[in-house]
Amino acid sequence: MGEGRQAQEVVLRLDGITKRFGALTANDGIGFSLAKGEVLALLGENGAGKTTLMNILFGHYTADEGRVEVFGRPLPPGQPGAALAAGVGMVHQHFTLADNMTVLENILLGTEPLWKLGLGRGAARARVERLSHDFGLAVHPDAKVGSLSVGERQRVEILKALYRDARILILDEPTAVLTPQEAEALFATLRKALAQGLSVIFISHKLHEVMAIAHRVVVLRHGRLVGEVATADTDRHRLAEMMVGAEIAAPAPREAVPGPALLSLRGVSTAGEGNSPGLRALDLDLRAGQITGLAGVSGNGQGALAELLSGLVAPISGEMRVADRPVARWTPREALAARIGRIPEDRHRTGTIADFTLTENAVLESYRDEPFARTGLMDWTAARGHAERIIQRYDVRCPGPETRIRLLSGGNMQKLILGRALEAEPRIILANQPVRGLDIGAVTYVQERLIAARDEGAAVLLISEDLDEILALSDVIRVISDGRLSPEFPRGSKTPAELGQWMAGQGFDHAA
Amino acid sequence: MRLEPIANPGLARSAGLPAAAIALTVVVASLLALLAGADPLATLGLILKGAAGSKFALLETLNRATPLIFTGLAVAVAFRAKLWNIGAEAQLYAGALLTVLVGTQLGLPGPVALPLMALAAILAGALTLLGPVLLKTRLGVDEVVTTLLLNFIMLLFISMLLEGPLKDPLGMGWPKSEALPRDARLPRIVDGLRLHWGFGLALICALGTWVIQTRTTLGYEIRATGLNLQGARFAGIPVNAVMVKTALISGGLAALAGFSEVAGLKGNLTLDISPGFGYTGIIVAMLAMLNPLGVVVSAIFVAGIFVGADSMSRAAEVPTYIADILLATALLFMVLAIMLTRFRVVRG
Numbered sequence: 053m054g055e056g057r058q059a060q061e062v063v064l065r066l067d068g069i070t071k072r073f074g075a076l077t078a079n080d081g082i083g084f085s086l087a088k089g090e091v092l093a094l095l096g097e098n099g100a101g102k103t104t105l106m107n108i109l110f111g112h113y114t115a116d117e118g119r120v121e122v123f124g125r126p127l128p129p130g131q132p133g134a135a136l137a138a139g140v141g142m143v144h145q146h147f148t149l150a151d152n153m154t155v156l157e158n159i160l161l162g163t164e165p166l167w168k169l170g171l172g173r174g175a176a177r178a179r180v181e182r183l184s185h186d187f188g189l190a191v192h193p194d195a196k197v198g199s200l201s202v203g204e205r206q207r208v209e210i211l212k213a214l215y216r217d218a219r220i221l222i223l224d225e226p227t228a229v230l231t232p233q234e235a236e237a238l239f240a241t242l243r244k245a246l247a248q249g250l251s252v253i254f255i256s257h258k259l260h261e262v263m264a265i266a267h268r269v270v271v272l273r274h275g276r277l278v279g280e281v282a283t284a285d286t287d288r289h290r291l292a293e294m295m296v297g298a299e300i301a302a303p304a305p306r307e308a309v310p311g312p313a314l315l316s317l318r319g320v321s322t323a324g325e326g327n328s329p330g331l332r333a334l335d336l337d338l339r340a341g342q343i344t345g346l347a348g349v350s351g352n353g354q355g356a357l358a359e360l361l362s363g364l365v366a367p368i369s370g371e372m373r374v375a376d377r378p379v380a381r382w383t384p385r386e387a388l389a390a391r392i393g394r395i396p397e398d399r400h401r402t403g404t405i406a407d408f409t410l411t412e413n414a415v416l417e418s419y420r421d422e423p424f425a426r427t428g429l430m431d432w433t434a435a436r437g438h439a440e441r442i443i444q445r446y447d448v449r450c451p452g453p454e455t456r457i458r459l460l461s462g463g464n465m466q467k468l469i470l471g472r473a474l475e476a477e478p479r480i481i482l483a484n485q486p487v488r489g490l491d492i493g494a495v496t497y498v499q500e501r502l503i504a505a506r507d508e509g510a511a512v513l514l515i516s517e518d519l520d521e522i523l524a525l526s527d528v529i530r531v532i533s534d535g536r537l538s539p540e541f542p543r544g545s546k547t548p549a550e551l552g553q554w555m556a557g558q559g560f561d562h563a564a
Numbered sequence: 565m566r567l568e569p570i571a572n573p574g575l576a577r578s579a580g581l582p583a584a585a586i587a588l589t590v591v592v593a594s595l596l597a598l599l600a601g602a603d604p605l606a607t608l609g610l611i612l613k614g615a616a617g618s619k620f621a622l623l624e625t626l627n628r629a630t631p632l633i634f635t636g637l638a639v640a641v642a643f644r645a646k647l648w649n650i651g652a653e654a655q656l657y658a659g660a661l662l663t664v665l666v667g668t669q670l671g672l673p674g675p676v677a678l679p680l681m682a683l684a685a686i687l688a689g690a691l692t693l694l695g696p697v698l699l700k701t702r703l704g705v706d707e708v709v710t711t712l713l714l715n716f717i718m719l720l721f722i723s724m725l726l727e728g729p730l731k732d733p734l735g736m737g738w739p740k741s742e743a744l745p746r747d748a749r750l751p752r753i754v755d756g757l758r759l760h761w762g763f764g765l766a767l768i769c770a771l772g773t774w775v776i777q778t779r780t781t782l783g784y785e786i787r788a789t790g791l792n793l794q795g796a797r798f799a800g801i802p803v804n805a806v807m808v809k810t811a812l813i814s815g816g817l818a819a820l821a822g823f824s825e826v827a828g829l830k831g832n833l834t835l836d837i838s839p840g841f842g843y844t845g846i847i848v849a850m851l852a853m854l855n856p857l858g859v860v861v862s863a864i865f866v867a868g869i870f871v872g873a874d875s876m877s878r879a880a881e882v883p884t885y886i887a888d889i890l891l892a893t894a895l896l897f898m899v900l901a902i903m904l905t906r907f908r909v910v911r912g
Contacts, residue, residue: 362798363800364797364798383800383802384797384798384799384800385800385802387800388800394798396798401792401794401795402794402795402798403795403798404795405788405791405792405795405796406791406792407791407792408787408788408791412784412788416788416795416799417799417800419781419784420781425781428780428781428782429779429780429781430779430780430781430783430784458569459569
């Protein structure tokens with residue numbers, strides 16, 4: 053599809069964009085162009101420079117070098133309004149909607165002057181309804197955004213961009229939160245948008261989607277543009293290689309020797325919260341020496357299961373047994389006492405205290421125990437020794453144990469969290485998205501450590517939205533959908549496509 | 565424009581900026597003096613002399629600093645946990661009330677009465693803050709509102725008592741309580757001068773608070789809770805219990821200001837024992853960057869401005885309001901200086 057479009061009008065051109073943050077070059081001379089009616093995929097790992105590039109386009113950062121042209125006119129740098137005014141609309145991965153307002157109000161917010169919010173609604177509503185019809189974005193204008201599903205919220209974000217006369221749509225990881233069906237509907241909308249002459253930049257690291265929707269692919273790695281190909285001339289494997297820069301060598305775990313169940317759930321339910329469902333009558337066994345992979349589309353109860361194992365929420369019904377003893381009181385302290393090692397999903401806000409030093413973070417889960425504390429008094433020398441041990445054993449790159457942890461990179465932060473959990477010699481390990489956002493070296497390191505812990509007899513629950521990661525590491529796989537768990541699938545017994553059907557919620561009805 | 569965190573602020577930054585803040589405050593004060601038609605240098609000189617120019621002035625400044633150390637510590641402890649205690653004023657009065665009740669109603673001999681008065685005061689202050697903090701942890705009620713409003717409730721309650729059951733029968737109709745017996749008062753540190761042992765107690769409390777914050781597991785829990793509630797909860801820190809403990813300490817410290825003022829200085833309970841010490845404690849704590857030892861320094865600094873301005877206004881034609889403005893500008897510049905030591909402003 054790509055070649056016919058080369059001659060067409062260029063709507064967006066980036067030229068030699070360079071942006072440095074201290075010693076780090078986030079964008080290094082990046083240049084590409086987008087044609088009218090084209091879908092261009094921006095592919096790259098986390099940290100490859102995609103976000104920085106978009107922030108430059110939207111005037112949040114000023115590039116050190118290079119220029120941006122929209123519809124042939126240079127975009128003034130450092131002005132957040134300029135790209136919007138020039139007709140570029142962005143749909144963020146994390147939505148920027150007000151839950152307590154209606155769809156229509158959200159669309160008008162920031163578009164119309166505040167004092168006009170009450171007036172001229174009729175015309176605005178007609179326009180929103182027309183756009184929603186033209187682009188197949190079915191959503192009721194008077195519904196409160198708080199009551200909408202994730203897919204519907206995304207439609208509101210797209211409508212918002214279209215309402216502002218966006219001619220170029222930028223979608224940041226748009227399918228991360230969608231079911232396959234919702235993603236299909238999104239693609240249908242995008243095709244309608246293309247037919248009307250819009251252009252799309254599609255930011256993703258999901259290769260099959262990129263192959264399905266994009267005409268051309270631009271690959272970023274470590275801030276550099278490393279490849280630009282038409283999807284017709286490439287395949288998933290070659291894109292993956294371009295993205296990570298080498299043949300991907302996933303750690304190959306040896307066969308597991310499962311032992312007794314160290315943690316069992318029987319008919320356990322938890323209360324849901326807002327848009328995230330609770331768990332619905334879950335049965336689960338985590339066995340010694342086994343990695344259980346939990347696959348699923350984001351927001352289907354992974355968070356609830358992680359919170360349950362972390363001790364943040366207790367079951368509202370059903371039985372939970374740890375080391376064959378029923379659990380009565382259940383808090384993070386009990387979870388730690390039951391020797392559950394926890395690697396939380398959000399290392400910045402949950403896993404660490406950003407303004408604490410590495411020393412203070414290293415003892416976060418054990419500060420009350422000897423030798424770090426005696427009769428309520430802290431022994432900071434012992435704590436510092438512990439931090440130094442973790443820094444050394446887990447290869448945490450940092451200026452020293454008295455550095456505030458917020459100054460560390462994500463990978464090094466994660467290594468400290470991993471070390472903190474593993475040094476306590478856990479029997480059960482909860483690893484929630486343990487490698488998200490890490491560079492490939494850190495990914496391999498974390499995964500190898502998890503496999504090693506399994507080999508030493510720990511029961512590991514690996515939660516990930518990346519099916520490839522689940523397939524590579526898990527001894528058994530469970531799929532979570534809408535708070536329910538699929539049966540246990542042994543390694544290799546299901547194809548990705550079959551798992552995908554379970555992820556979409558098929559198979560549960562007759563299983564339940 | 566945006567802010568970029570600074571990894572290691574150098575000495576020039578961390579010492580120079582606060583110095584610049586003080587210099588700017590002096591400039592603003594000079595302009596105000598000019599505006600009032602006085603010689604700026606002379607005015608500043610008078611303030612300095614009134615605050616620290618003689619033994620008497622210095623002791624008077626320390627005297628005024630005493631309640632501010634207590635309320636400053638109360639605020640510093642609470643703010644560390646992001647517990648916004650704006651009610652030190654109410655806790656101070658609760659402490660003053662119990663000091664007078666125990667001191668005048670039980671008829672105990674001095675050596676027994678004084679510690680008991682202090683304990684009762686601490687308990688009263690702690691309980692005054694317990695209500696708002698339980699409402700916060702159980703129901704999510706904003707403690708800024710509840711602690712602030714409790715200040716007025718407490719003042720009205722004390723006013724009711726002073727017009728009624730606690731009214732001194734020999735008080736010629738003034739709303740004041742009976743006076744404490746001689747032996748139930750804090751002794752003077754220097755004979756003949758007003759500075760009393762409440763100041764010593766304040767220093768001990770500052771040191772104790774510093775030890776709690778930096779050396780104990782409770783201090784660690786308080787700091788973790790304040791910096792990142794979600795992370796602290798995940799790590800197994802019982803954040804609600806930590807909040808309650810913080811509140812008890814904070815309320816107790818504020819109440820000691822009331823104890824110290826009544827037992828050390830005034831001798832009885834009136835409605836004017838505190839000219840807003842509870843609120844000024846917030847300024848004291850912020851200037852000290854919530855450091856308990858810093859609170860001692862900043863309380864003396866703030867007290868010095870008040871005492872100095874009082875003395876200056878008697879000698880020059882500049883109103884004492886200059887003290888309030890000086891404090892406000894000092895606070896604003898200091899907060900700005902603190903921010904600029906941690907962040908640098910970058911364009912783009």
